[in-house]
Structures are given as C-alpha cells and as structure tokens.
Amino acid sequence: MDHIGRIFRPPSEAQSLLLQVTVGCSHNRCTYCAMYDDPAQSRFRAKPWPAVAADIAEAGRLAAGGLPIRRVFLTDGDALILPTAQLERILAALHEALPQLRRVGIYGDARSILRKSPADLARLRDLGLGIVYHGAESGDDEVLRRVNKGSTAAEAVAAAGRLREAGLRHSVMVMLGLGGTERSAAHAAATAELLTAMDPPFVGALTTTLVPGTPLHATAAAGGFDLPDPWGMLAELRTIVAGAGLTRCRFHSNHASNYVPLSLNLPADRERGLALLDAVLARRRQDDLKPEFLRGL
Numbered sequence: 001m002d003h004i005g006r007i008f009r010p011p012s013e014a015q016s017l018l019l020q021v022t023v024g025c026s027h028n029r030c031t032y033c034a035m036y037d038d039p040a041q042s043r044f045r046a047k048p049w050p051a052v053a054a055d056i057a058e059a060g061r062l063a064a065g066g067l068p069i070r071r072v073f074l075t076d077g078d079a080l081i082l083p084t085a086q087l088e089r090i091l092a093a094l095h096e097a098l099p100q101l102r103r104v105g106i107y108g109d110a111r112s113i114l115r116k117s118p119a120d121l122a123r124l125r126d127l128g129l130g131i132v133y134h135g136a137e138s139g140d141d142e143v144l145r146r147v148n149k150g151s152t153a154a155e156a157v158a159a160a161g162r163l164r165e166a167g168l169r170h171s172v173m174v175m176l177g178l179g180g181t182e183r184s185a186a187h188a189a190a191t192a193e194l195l196t197a198m199d200p201p202f203v204g205a206l207t208t209t210l211v212p213g214t215p216l217h218a219t220a221a222a223g224g225f226d227l228p229d230p231w232g233m234l235a236e237l238r239t240i241v242a243g244a245g246l247t248r249c250r251f252h253s254n255h256a257s258n259y260v261p262l263s264l265n266l267p268a269d270r271e272r273g274l275a276l277l278d279a280v281l282a283r284r285r286q287d288d289l290k291p292e293f294l295r296g297l
C-alpha cells in the first residue's frame with residue numbers, strides 16, 4: 001500500500017484494510033490536532049487515481065491469494081470531502097476487486113457531510129459506503145469556536161440528519177476536557193444535548209491531550225487553557241452518560257486516551273455506567289485510572 005505520512009483510523013477499524021485516498025485534512029486548523037503535522041501531509045490533496053487504483057489492485061491480489069478482506073477504511077482526515085464521482089469510482093473499484101467486501105468506512109466532518117446531497121450520500125451507500133466517523137467534539141459553540149473546529153453544533157445535528165436520511169451509519173466522537181476547566185460544565189452539558197439531538201448509533205468519547213507543537217499546547221503553556229484533571233474528565237463523562245438521550249447507541253470510552261474505559265449499550269446500560277463512574281469519582285484513587293504511560297498517544 002502506498003501510504004504517505006502517518007495513517008490514522010478509528011479503533012473499530014482495526015481489522016480493516018486502510019486505503020489512503022486523500023493526504024492530510026482539508027481543514028487542518030483544529031487547535032488541538034496534530035494528526036497531520038507530518039510535512040508530507042501538511043498540504044491537503046486528493047491522491048491521484050493511478051496511485052489509488054494501484055493500491056486497490058494490490059488489495060485484489062491479496063484477496064485472490066486467500067486473504068479475506070471484508071472491511072476497508074478510507075483515509076486520511078476527512079476523505080468524504082472528495083467529489084462524489086471520485087468516491088463512486090473508488091467504491092466501485094473496491095467492490096470489483098474484493099468480492100468479500102462487506103463495509104467501507106470513512107472520516108467525514110459536518111462540512112464534508114453537508115456538502116453532499118441526500119442523493120449523493122444514498123448513491124455512496126448503494127456502492128457500499130457503510131459508516132461515517134465524525135468528530136463533532138463538543139455541543140458548546142463557544143468551545144467549537146475557541147478550538148477552531150470550523151463547524152457548529154447545529155451543523156453537526158444537520159449532518160446527523162443527512163446521514164440518517166441516506167441510511168448511512170454514523171459514529172460520533174466527542175472530546176472530554178476540550179473546554180478546559182473554565183467551560184468544563186458547559187461543554188459536558190451541551191455535548192449531552194448535542195448527542196441527544198444527533199442520536200447516532202455509535203459514540204466514542206476521547207480525552208483531550210495536549211500535544212506539543214499544537215496551538216492548544218502553546219495556549220496552555222502560556223496560561224490561557226487549563227486541562228481538567230482526570231476527575232474533571234470523568235465528571236464530564238458522567239454528565240454525558242447521564243444526559244445524552246440516545247435511543248439505541250453503542251457508547252465507548254475505550255480510546256487509548258481515556259482514563260476509565262467504558263463500553264455501554266445506551267440507554268440500557270446507563271445505570272451500570274453511572275454506578276461505575278460514581279464509584280471511581282467517590283474513591284478518587286489513582287489506581288482506578290489507566291496509567292499515563294498506557295495513555296501513550
């Protein structure tokens with residue numbers, strides 16, 4: 001596979017073939033993000049079709065040799081920003097090369113989802129696109145503005161509706177601690193409201209980490225941003241689990257960044273999750289938390 005720079009994927013795509021169809025992120029301005037700071041990825045671009053086609057052909061040879069490739073994840077950052085025709089070409093070629101292919105996943109943000117019409121998204125679904133992973137991050141527009149997310153909570157809700165209308169599954173990521181200590185309570189409450197309005201089938205809660213080299217790290221070093229401590233992060237997680245009116249959702253906080261891994265079916269497991277979080281918050285014992293060296297990011 002012709003992979004340029006560092007390749008990221010959601011935890012649930014661990015078994016997927018990673019096909020790079022764009023390089024970098026078309027936004028690349030979120031203040032906390034260092035995903036595409038590799039010089040090879042700093043300029044966003046679509047990969048030329050011959051390079052993508054060569055990778056698909058290689059995957060086809062692996063499949064023909066007996067490797068069952070059932071899932072493919074399209075990278076980088078927000079590959080859904082590619083024109084619909086280009087994505088159709090990629091999906092059609094994948095299905096021709098990989099007879100056992102069951103699902104294709106992709107990263108998309110509110111802007112890239114809303115640039116697609118419901119008909120565009122339905123065509124992509126018909127060609128095998130199965131799930132869109134969307135970093136909504138917060139329901140608090142002030143937090144979204146401060147971190148330069150480039151989209152609002154209302155746009156995230158509209159994006160969720162657009163995907164639902166097209167019959168595409170939606171996995172939403174939110175970030176604990178993104179409002180700092182100053183907006184911690186507002187961020188958590190608004191994020192629970194956001195998830196209620198979006199009502200996706202999958203949610204992943206990640207923990208904000210200050211990555212050297214990012215604007216957020218520099219702001220924190222200058223005293224302008226104060227990351228909540230682990231107990232503050234878990235209090236936010238509790239607010240979200242308690243308040244998000246999800247109707248049928250697999251809710252995870254099992255990303256490497258998190259202090260306490262949770263895996264809940266909401267709403268059924270809400271009380272179990274809250275009891276666990278309440279116990280950890282009441283004990284405030286360091287050995288209840290994932291050690292920092294295991295949160296290696």
Ligand code: SF4
Nearest residue numbers: 025028029030033077
């Ligand atoms: S949209 Fe995602 S990949 Fe792009 S800069 Fe923001 S967090 Fe990073």
